[in-house]
Amino acid sequence: xxxxxxxxxxxxxxxxxRAFGVVSLVFLVSLxxxxxKNFFSEWRHxxxxxxxxxxxxxxxxxxxxxxxxxxxQIWLPExxxxxxxTSCHVGLKEASLTDVATQPYRAHPVIPHKSEQFGCTIxxxxxxxxxxxxxxxxxxxxxxxxxxxxxxxESSCGQCHRGPLPGTPQLNxxxxxxxxxxxxxxHTVKLPDxxxxxxxxxxxxxxxxxxxxxxxxxxxxLKDPQAYAATATMPNFKLSDDDARDMSAFxxxxxxxxxxxxxxxxxxxxxxPAAGSSLYGESFCASCHAVQNAxxxxxxxxxxxxxxxxxxxxxxxxxQAWLRNPRVYDAETxxxxxxxNDGQVxxxxxxxxxxxxxxxxxxxxxxxxxxxxxxHGKRLVSDYGCASCHEIAGIKKPENxxxxxxxxxxxxxxxxxxxxxxxxxxxxxxxDYIATKIKQPRSFGQALKMPQYxxxxxxVDALTTALLALNDRSAxxxxxxxxxxxxxxxxxxxxxxxxxxxxxxxxxxxRINGHGGNMAPDLTWxxxxxxxxxxxxFFKNPETLRxxxxxxxxxxxxxxxxxxxxxxxxxxxxxxxxxxxxSMPLSGYSQGQVxxxxxxxxxxxxxxxxxxxxxxxxxxxxxxTLTHVGSRLTAAWIYGWMKNPQALRPDTIxxxxxxSDDDARxxxxxxxxxxxxxxVARK
Amino acid sequence: MNRHPHIPLVLAxxxxxxGLGTSCSSHSESALxxxxxxxxxxxxxxxxxxxxxxxxxxxxxxxxxxxxxEQGTAVPGALIQFEAVPGVSFDPPNGLTDSSGQVTTSVSLxxxxxxxxxxxxxxxxxxxxxxxxxxxxxxxxxxxxGRRLNDQYCERCHNPExxxxxxSNYDNLEVKPHPFTEGDTLNKMSDADLTAxxxxxxxxxxxxxxxPAWGNTVSKSDVQALxxxxxxxxxxxxxxSGPVYAKN
Numbered sequence: 001x002x003x004x005x006x007x008x009x010x011x012x013x014x015x016x017x018r019a020f021g022v023v024s025l026v027f028l029v030s031l032x033x034x035x036x037k038n039f040f041s042e043w044r045h046x047x048x049x050x051x052x053x054x055x056x057x058x059x060x061x062x063x064x065x066x067x068x069x070x071x072x073q074i075w076l077p078e079x080x081x082x083x084x085x086t087s088c089h090v091g092l093k094e095a096s097l098t099d100v101a102t103q104p105y106r107a108h109p110v111i112p113h114k115s116e117q118f119g120c121t122i123x124x125x126x127x128x129x130x131x132x133x134x135x136x137x138x139x140x141x142x143x144x145x146x147x148x149x150x151x152x153x154e155s156s157c158g159q160c161h162r163g164p165l166p167g168t169p170q171l172n173x174x175x176x177x178x179x180x181x182x183x184x185x186x187h188t189v190k191l192p193d194x195x196x197x198x199x200x201x202x203x204x205x206x207x208x209x210x211x212x213x214x215x216x217x218x219x220x221x222l223k224d225p226q227a228y229a230a231t232a233t234m235p236n237f238k239l240s241d242d243d244a245r246d247m248s249a250f251x252x253x254x255x256x257x258x259x260x261x262x263x264x265x266x267x268x269x270x271x272x273p274a275a276g277s278s279l280y281g282e283s284f285c286a287s288c289h290a291v292q293n294a295x296x297x298x299x300x301x302x303x304x305x306x307x308x309x310x311x312x313x314x315x316x317x318x319x320q321a322w323l324r325n326p327r328v329y330d331a332e333t334x335x336x337x338x339x340x341n342d343g344q345v346x347x348x349x350x351x352x353x354x355x356x357x358x359x360x361x362x363x364x365x366x367x368x369x370x371x372x373x374x375x376h377g378k379r380l381v382s383d384y385g386c387a388s389c390h391e392i393a394g395i396k397k398p399e400n401x402x403x404x405x406x407x408x409x410x411x412x413x414x415x416x417x418x419x420x421x422x423x424x425x426x427x428x429x430x431x432d433y434i435a436t437k438i439k440q441p442r443s444f445g446q447a448l449k450m451p452q453y454x455x456x457x458x459x460v461d462a463l464t465t466a467l468l469a470l471n472d473r474s475a476x477x478x479x480x481x482x483x484x485x486x487x488x489x490x491x492x493x494x495x496x497x498x499x500x501x502x503x504x505x506x507x508x509x510x511r512i513n514g515h516g517g518n519m520a521p522d523l524t525w526x527x528x529x530x531x532x533x534x535x536x537x538f539f540k541n542p543e544t545l546r547x548x549x550x551x552x553x554x555x556x557x558x559x560x561x562x563x564x565x566x567x568x569x570x571x572x573x574x575x576x577x578x579x580x581x582x583s584m585p586l587s588g589y590s591q592g593q594v595x596x597x598x599x600x601x602x603x604x605x606x607x608x609x610x611x612x613x614x615x616x617x618x619x620x621x622x623x624x625t626l627t628h629v630g631s632r633l634t635a636a637w638i639y640g641w642m643k644n645p646q647a648l649r650p651d652t653i654x655x656x657x658x659x660s661d662d663d664a665r666x667x668x669x670x671x672x673x674x675x676x677x678x679x680v681a682r683k
Numbered sequence: 684m685n686r687h688p689h690i691p692l693v694l695a696x697x698x699x700x701x702g703l704g705t706s707c708s709s710h711s712e713s714a715l716x717x718x719x720x721x722x723x724x725x726x727x728x729x730x731x732x733x734x735x736x737x738x739x740x741x742x743x744x745x746x747x748x749x750x751x752x753e754q755g756t757a758v759p760g761a762l763i764q765f766e767a768v769p770g771v772s773f774d775p776p777n778g779l780t781d782s783s784g785q786v787t788t789s790v791s792l793x794x795x796x797x798x799x800x801x802x803x804x805x806x807x808x809x810x811x812x813x814x815x816x817x818x819x820x821x822x823x824x825x826x827x828x829g830r831r832l833n834d835q836y837c838e839r840c841h842n843p844e845x846x847x848x849x850x851s852n853y854d855n856l857e858v859k860p861h862p863f864t865e866g867d868t869l870n871k872m873s874d875a876d877l878t879a880x881x882x883x884x885x886x887x888x889x890x891x892x893x894x895p896a897w898g899n900t901v902s903k904s905d906v907q908a909l910x911x912x913x914x915x916x917x918x919x920x921x922x923x924s925g926p927v928y929a930k931n
Contacts, residue, residue, distance in 0.1 A: 109796055150739030
């Protein structure tokens with residue numbers, strides 16, 4: 001061996017010429033490594049591929065002219081962006097390459113931002129400075145920012161945009177769910193604009209729960225809320241039988257009856273299903289409450305709780321008191337105070353109590369609770385953080401019960417992978433971790449308190465998207481980039497009418513001055529829009545304005561004095577400064593004007609596509625029926641609406657036709673002549 | 684020195700071969716496939732084809748396919764495998780048909796907008812592969828925006844189907860609007876024509892005034908987004924509907 005080595009040494013370095021030659025060769029080879037590495041680099045390979053690809057296209061010359069070889073870089077120091085992605089993604093800005101299916105050559109899809117302004121990694125994550133595919137796209141030990149999977153891409157919009165965007169349904173839905181399912185009761189979520197997310201699920205107070213329901217129902221509910229109502233937002237805490245027994249015992253023992261008369265039965269619940277069903281329908285209970293029909297489909301709104309098995313839950317006397325005036329039990333409820341008479345209360349109570357499921361409580365048999373059980377139940381109720389969501393007498397709402405998802409040290413969307421515990425078989429990525437946490441929180445440890453939700457896969461994706469937006473990048477971007485949400489208004493009407501509007505829960509459906517629901521029309525300018533007489537009649541007997549809508553204004557059985565109070569207030573306060581109600585007359589338009597308006601209505605503007613004026617000929621089913629519009633709206637409002645509907649109601653779908661003054665005047669004349677039955681008969 | 688000039692080459696080739704060998708073997712997961720107890724003759728779609736979702740997202744409805752025998756009766760216990768280009772995922776990616784001869788899978792589309800071809804395959808009695816090809820549509824940002832505009836402004840007239848929440852106005856119109864999937868008609872209209880009819884209304888192209896002008900209500904980029912959406916969902920596909928991602 002030694003001899004061999006010696007002879008090799010002799011052969012290579014035996015004399016100075018040989019040695020010089022060998023050393024030079026080695027030197028030359030080592031010098032060639034860098035250019036060779038450069039020559040065989042991935043990006044060069046992709047650029048060659050690109051040039052080969054465009055050669056055969058009809059727009060080859062243009063593409064060739066736009067092409068720049070070498071490493072490309074987008075450098076935005078103020079955003080911390082050094083992105084070399086365009087070295088391989090060469091055709092990113094070529095609109096004609098949208099039909100290319102092979103990556104990395106496809107044009108970037110149309111989005112509202114330019115890559116020169118934001119680079120690539122702000123939205124897609126990944127390592128911008130890398131020049132190799134594996135380093136740029138995947139996480140490595142040194143860097144841990146893999147490419148964001150396409151299904152969560154909207155989370156990047158949420159880094160700057162706080163409010164809902166029309167192009168990001170998944171992000172909007174995720175944020176809605178965080179509020180709707182009460183995630184933010186336990187987890188603090190601060191958005192980039194500094195606002196803290198508020199819950200929208202409104203969990204009921206449990207301080208008076210024994211007035212409302214039985215211990216058996218509480219037990220069954222605690223064990224499995226979705227068995228009672230598939231739509232329940234309350235999660236399943238996976239309680240043992242004993243724990244549920246003790247917690248229900250505590251909640252009943254802790255009860256403080258609501259002061260006042262909420263438990264006297266005024267009339268026997270009547271068992272007239274037909275009358276009950278028709279009163280339920282007439283009162284439009286289904287606008288807010290859902291009931292499962294025979295086919296198993298839910299029919300109705302989701303503002304109030306599902307009523308499919310309500311008969312299993314509530315005590316008859318509580319239900320009667322609730323229907324008589326829900327505000328006695330819960331001053332903040334979204335339920336309107338219908339002025340039902342005793343007969344109606346009895347009918348509705350009987351109808352609702354019949355909605356039962358004989359299986360639900362069949363196997364629940366609870367012995368009287370011992371003091372130890374009650375004490376244990378109390379401990380469990382505070383351990384599980386029930387008071388984070390529910391008001392419970394004697395238990396304080398815990399502060400920071402669950403990790404803050406947006407705290408400066410631990411933003412959920414930037415959690416380092418090294419700090420995550422993955423389950424066997426899971427992909428080791430942050431999105432997968434978050435999604436699994438939402439899907440099966442307890443699988444990460446039986447002692448964890450986070451309950452089990454029943455989200456669909458699409459909802460899990462939406463929530464993950466919303467959470468990924470809570471990342472370090474969003475917190476460090478220049479504040480000027482942040483786009484805050486429209487501020488939430490807390491408008492409250494004043495005085496007696498204001499109290500009445502709260503009592504009727506107008507804001508559960510209607511929006512006024514930016515506050516309230518969106519089920520029914522915005523009433524901010526109602527005083528400019530409608531005629532007083534019509535409004536009075538509408539309160540007394542709401543007619544259907546939009547035939548296609550299944551959710552309608554209920555009749556509240558208001559007293560005349562209440563109707564006057566409301567009407568006066570709305571006619572005076574809800575006025576649009578740009579519309580002078582008295583500037584145009586309600587009637588007396590010339591026959592010529594009316595006829596011209598009719599021609600414009602049916603001809604030039606073809607309004608009959610959406611509206612009905614003549615019930616025999618017109619069929620339009622989208623906008624309100626206009627047969628009585630002349631006795632409903634003011635002429636000034638119609639004129640203003642013709643000129644620019646969005647100026648009066650920004651989200652109306654009526655197109656702005658940019659009408660001339662003459663056309664708008666003629667159409668106003670025609671519409672004001674539509675005064676309903678009598679008027680038509682007179683013609 | 685010239686005695687073994689091919690050694691490095693041979694070495695490199697053998698390494699390449701070894702590499703290819705391992706990568707191939709890691710791809711063949713046939714050992715994990717369930718064993719079929721029956722074989723059909725044909726595979727048909729029960730539901731879930733031609734759905735629309737955002738890029739990367741889960742299709743709203745699962746894909747359900749069925750294996751039939753020569754007589755057209757459902758075959759339980761046959762193996763179905765789902766395949767598409769990388770980026771598309773199936774949960775589960777394969778399975779045996781249930782008692783009604785069906786397999787149900789949830790499909791997540793790939794990250795790029797366009798049409799994805801999904802292949803469901805089974806084997807017949809002579810172990811020949813029988814395939815069913817189904818197309819699904821992935822919408823990019825612009826098309827998603829267009830879809831929202833469609834839902835808000837267009838669909839109630841242009842979509843003849845009613846839902847619980849939305850009653851269609853299609854039947855009430857004297858001149859019927861074109862459903863946006865109607866590729867036979869809409870593919871013949873240029874982007875400029877569609878822009879004109881949306882912006883200035885039907886009369887701009889000598890069509891019905893029942894189609895109002897939307898130019899003062901929606902922005903120019905909104906109109907483009909709508910056209911992108913219309914192109915994306917047309918059936919048969921339009922030239923501008925984006926690439927078809929199919930497995931070769």
